[in-house]
Amino acid sequence: MRLSTKGRYAARLMLELALHYGKGPMLLRDVAEREEISEKYLGQLVAPLKAAGLISSSRGAHGGYALANAPKDISLCEIVQAVEGNLALVECVHSPKICSRVNSCVTRDIWGRLSERLTEELESISLQDIVYQHRRKQSAQPLTYTI
Amino acid sequence: MRLSTKGRYAARLMLELALHYGKGPMLLRDVAEREEISEKYLGQLVAPLKAAGLISSSRGAHGGYALANAPKDISLCEIVQAVEGNLALVECVHSPKICSRVNSCVTRDIWGRLSERLTEELESISLQDIVYQHRRKQSAQPLTYTI
């Protein structure tokens, strides 16, 4: 029950855009370098994020990507959902037709409620929260070199 | 971020054993028939469940499987964990060594806390709870044939 790289990388991509918020579009190349993720692979993740209205892009020279809204108005849930699809822990929760047992299957109900709880948790975390936690953690980090 | 058939089938297998609790060992063949799951595949799931101390088995004629403890004393968390391994949403939470960024990566902290919340939710659901909900649902079910 692991989150794939899509969701994980999308979260890191969005964090970089949030850290750059208000400073114009950010190059995908820079995001890729800072997060040590393949630029080409990130290139595939921005499409669904844009389709979901979470980021905007400008092409050509001096182009790049920027958050479509303020960090406080973007939830982690939206980010993960954009790249991973619905967050149901089992497929039958969203696609009842795939199983003939849905009407009698109590485990489906349980997985459904758990999926809702998980979604609520993800909704409660905003990109702004992640920025705060990142800044706090950065300032607590020891330097990686000695003077 | 889906639960695999291992976790889902294990939950259904354990529910059948719980419904049969106190009536001696239950044949895997009967579990397979009632739940419409391949008996051979279920045969692979019982090994980790037994290793985790959740079920006991008796071999030979009149053998079968039974819960090792009362349904109220077995949590859904134990069942899923037995067959799926640890419930971390991302691998680096339990295996920090696989990524050099763990010390500075704030998203790892977030996935870690979410994994904990999910684990708590699963711990709060006992097999007895599932039996209750199953019985309630069964009695509310309309008959599948008309008189």
Place this chain on the structure above:
DNA sequence: GTAATCACTACTAATTTAATAGAATTAGTA
């Protein structure tokens, strides 16, 4: 001793994941 049952191991087809590669499109600027 034989039939019934669990136990163990090996194999496999299909799907998903995690990319890589390259051509096409768009926009700013000299």
Place this chain on the structure above:
DNA sequence: TACTAATTCTATTAAATTAGTAGTGATTAC
């Protein structure tokens, strides 16, 4: 207009995972 920098789109692929199937061996009740 031509050039360059950037996103956008589509195809391909190697590796890993999933969801089984198959067969043989070990154990026990009768």
